[in-house]
Amino acid sequence: MIWKRGGWLLAAAAIFAFSGCARQAGAPAETGTNQISPGTGSGQGTDPSAGSAGGSERLGEIEIFSDLSEEELPDYYLPEERQATDGMIRSYLTGQLIETAKGDRRPVAVMMSNDREAQPQYGINRAGVVYEAPVEGGMNRFLAFLEDYDSLERIGSVRSCRTYYIYFAKEFDAIYAHYGQSTFARPYLDYADNINGLEAIGTTAYYRSSDKKSPHNAYTSGQRLTEAIEKLGYSTAYDPAYAGHYLFARDGNDVSLEERPGVMEAAAAETGYLLNQAYFLYDEEDGLYHRYQYGDVHQGDEGPVTAKNVIVQFCQSGYYASTEYLAFNVHTSEFGYFLTGGKAIPVSWEKEGEYGPTRYYDLDHREIVLNQGQTWVCIISTRDYDKFRIMDKDGVQQGNES
Numbered sequence: 001m002i003w004k005r006g007g008w009l010l011a012a013a014a015i016f017a018f019s020g021c022a023r024q025a026g027a028p029a030e031t032g033t034n035q036i037s038p039g040t041g042s043g044q045g046t047d048p049s050a051g052s053a054g055g056s057e058r059l060g061e062i063e064i065f066s067d068l069s070e071e072e073l074p075d076y077y078l079p080e081e082r083q084a085t086d087g088m089i090r091s092y093l094t095g096q097l098i099e100t101a102k103g104d105r106r107p108v109a110v111m112m113s114n115d116r117e118a119q120p121q122y123g124i125n126r127a128g129v130v131y132e133a134p135v136e137g138g139m140n141r142f143l144a145f146l147e148d149y150d151s152l153e154r155i156g157s158v159r160s161c162r163t164y165y166i167y168f169a170k171e172f173d174a175i176y177a178h179y180g181q182s183t184f185a186r187p188y189l190d191y192a193d194n195i196n197g198l199e200a201i202g203t204t205a206y207y208r209s210s211d212k213k214s215p216h217n218a219y220t221s222g223q224r225l226t227e228a229i230e231k232l233g234y235s236t237a238y239d240p241a242y243a244g245h246y247l248f249a250r251d252g253n254d255v256s257l258e259e260r261p262g263v264m265e266a267a268a269a270e271t272g273y274l275l276n277q278a279y280f281l282y283d284e285e286d287g288l289y290h291r292y293q294y295g296d297v298h299q300g301d302e303g304p305v306t307a308k309n310v311i312v313q314f315c316q317s318g319y320y321a322s323t324e325y326l327a328f329n330v331h332t333s334e335f336g337y338f339l340t341g342g343k344a345i346p347v348s349w350e351k352e353g354e355y356g357p358t359r360y361y362d363l364d365h366r367e368i369v370l371n372q373g374q375t376w377v378c379i380i381s382t383r384d385y386d387k388f389r390i391m392d393k394d395g396v397q398q399g400n401e402s
Helices: 013-017 056-065 161-173 186-191 223-233 381-389
Strands: 001-006 009-010 088-090 095-098 108-113 129-134 139-146 175-178 192-197 218-220 268-270 279-283 289-295 309-320 324-330 336-340 344-351 358-361 375-381 388-392
Touching: 139 161, 139 218, 161 175, 161 324, 175 223, 175 375, 192 223, 218 223, 289 358, 309 358, 375 381
Parallel strands: 108 175, 129 375, 175 192, 309 375
Antiparallel strands: 001 009, 088 095, 108 139, 129 139, 268 279, 268 388, 279 289, 309 324, 309 336, 336 344, 344 358
């Protein structure tokens, strides 16, 4: 069955959860069939799909706009406009200006613990993008993308890898920092530039603190990351094919979702995550979503954790064989929500090839534009759709009422 809305053809089975309960997704990833296929690509860019960072639709759009005057340009920055000026360049992670040396350097994606015993996370306030996804036992872990990490003396605590986090790191052409891995993730690390605490480089890249108990006391630092990257021989330059992940609003043109299809009030959002019970509250004074978990303000080592943009990405999920290890299908398109400025809209997401970026589209199939600043991406199983809630200022649930 095909549904047409505003010129966009949608497979109804993939989108109907916007207006009701999500379908009970199967477990296509139980045997690892929707995970990375060893041999199809590598951190050195041998995967044919790795060069499709822009995508045909996006590249076509760039070509259309390339000859327009400044007044005719769209209200977001085009990838081809990204050029260094006076020692500054626009960040791929936040859309804000940053020192060229840092903005043109591949970010480090650090796997961080979110166990109670590991609080606070060091360095998370500096992250341009943070992914949050469940692992086994109802616990969540973070993947914090850092480009301005040189002065940080403590980053973490750093925990072990799961397969889907490798995909997230590769979407940004990042160097992946982790301390060990699950059995199921081990084969796929050969296809990503990574810094593994359980290998020889571990003594260079990581250290154990005395104020936490193992396994919550493994940390790294800006200096250690730099030394490890150099010793491992990883290139710090972005792949020439990489054209960025997100579209960002131009300076002085904050994104408003007011006129977008399906817009709703989003003063608060409850993730439904099992153990940490994380939620976001919008603050009109600073225009940020403030994150809460474990019944209190989520504190990083440099203060409360906030985000300018929140993306909720529902994914099909299952388990590996008869284990407790989760597997998220990050390739099969599904649905989600985009929150910014106290509003939210339903979105769909599509991943470009094996390792390309994930793009998010509104109901008219227009790619979303982010406000400049930190972005938080919540990965949630489609099975848990009914646990996720968006509320207005009065606490009235929006959008996904059953």
